[in-house]
Amino acid sequence: MKRIIPITAGVALAAACHQVSSQPGVPFQGNIGPMLDGAGSRWDEAQLRGIVANAKITFPDTMMPSFYKTSGYIRPGDAFTGKAGTEPLPPLLTAQEIEDIVAYLLTLTE
Numbered sequence: 777m778k779r780i781i782p783i784t785a786g787v788a789l790a791a792a793c794h795q796v797s798s799q800p801g802v803p804f805q806g807n808i809g810p811m812l813d814g815a816g817s818r819w820d821e822a823q824l825r826g827i828v829a830n831a832k833i834t835f836p837d838t839m840m841p842s843f844y845k846t847s848g849y850i851r852p853g854d855a856f857t858g859k860a861g862t863e864p865l866p867p868l869l870t871a872q873e874i875e876d877i878v879a880y881l882l883t884l885t886e
């Protein structure tokens with residue numbers, strides 16, 4: 777079943793570290809990362825998809841999670857089992873969720 781993430785869920789995930797001034801309804805917006813206002817003008821669609829899917833490709837030293845990374849982890853764990861995880865691991869977000877977030881970021885042109 778296709779899981780639709782409403783705009784707020786995607787924004788809430790980003791707001792843990794980023795401010796989005798067009799979303800005053802999302803509380804406690806973080807400032808570890810830059811404001812996302814204008815991200816849709818600073819980056820094109822492919823660049824935004826790359827940043828959300830695996831931010832370390834664009835920002836090698838970033839603490840931003842890689843939301844569509846399934847391998848290349850260092851000693852990944854298997855959820856909360858205490859056991860080692862086996863790659864490929866499920867990505868943090870589905871491809872559709874990444875696309876929904878990229879579509880939203882492209883609207884942040886100011």
Ligand code: HEM
Pocket residue numbers: 786789790791792793794808809810811812814815818824827828835837838839840841877881
């Ligand atoms: C769905 C969730 C997220 C989205 C859509 C998102 C999006 C972005 C975008 C578009 C940029 C480039 C900003 C610019 O220069 O214009 C960025 C950078 C950054 N993000 Fe995120 N982000 C998300 C989650 C997070 C989280 C959870 C963290 C913190 C753990 C984070 C930390 C950062 C940092 C630190 C940068 C600056 C790059 C650097 O490390 O130098 N992001 N993010």
